Amino acid sequence: MKNLPGGRGFKPKREGAADPLGPNSEIGRKLKEYYNGLVVTDVPDRFEELLSQLAAAESGKHPSEKGD
């Protein structure tokens, strides 16, 4: 491995070698693959509805109810 010119200022955000779960780690890669598989960008309706209900319930309240 060659030292990169540019020295100190030229570090990646997380150093590969120093990061045990970085891209050079099989465990790290699988972990991300597993987790990314769990991330579904489509939000089910139930959650959107829930948030709308919460917001509606709050706007129905008097602000003074918040107390001190």
Place this chain on the structure above:
Amino acid sequence: MSSEFKGGLLAAIPSLRAFAMSLAQNADKADDLVQETLVKAWDKQSSFQPGTNLKAWLFTILRNEFYSQMRKRGREVQDSDGIMTGRLAVHPSQHGALDLKDFKAALEILPEDQREAIILIGASGFSYEEAAEICGCAVGTIKSRVNRARTKLQEILHISGEGDYGPDSIATQVMGSSAA
């Protein structure tokens, strides 16, 4: 004000669901957990400091909810290393390609505290400091949990060390002495 908060919650839902899935290992339970988290977060929104990490704040609520539900159900929280690595034999698939299914099975063997630590650090993208805050423990504790989790996963999956992971060592593990 609260519409901004609502937008923040909405944007965090995919991450919350993924984290909940990784904790609860069950889609229905995970979504119930997310729902409970959203309601709690809404009730506590005055305690959230705008400008701080909303995702970390929400993960903290979700995690607390998960553990309090587990306690209610009377399930022991596994916080020791007492789980037998050998309880479930996970044999990596052929050609040294670690199968995602095997990995998932291995992850499920880990004690909860180690599993959440390695997920927060290795997958959810939190710093050690943030993960410590989410879990309500010291940074050093998170580091040691992550290390133990990683070591245990390597053991379970027969990755003897990063680098010497390959078909030969796996074949030896799978076929035993006859392959030697």
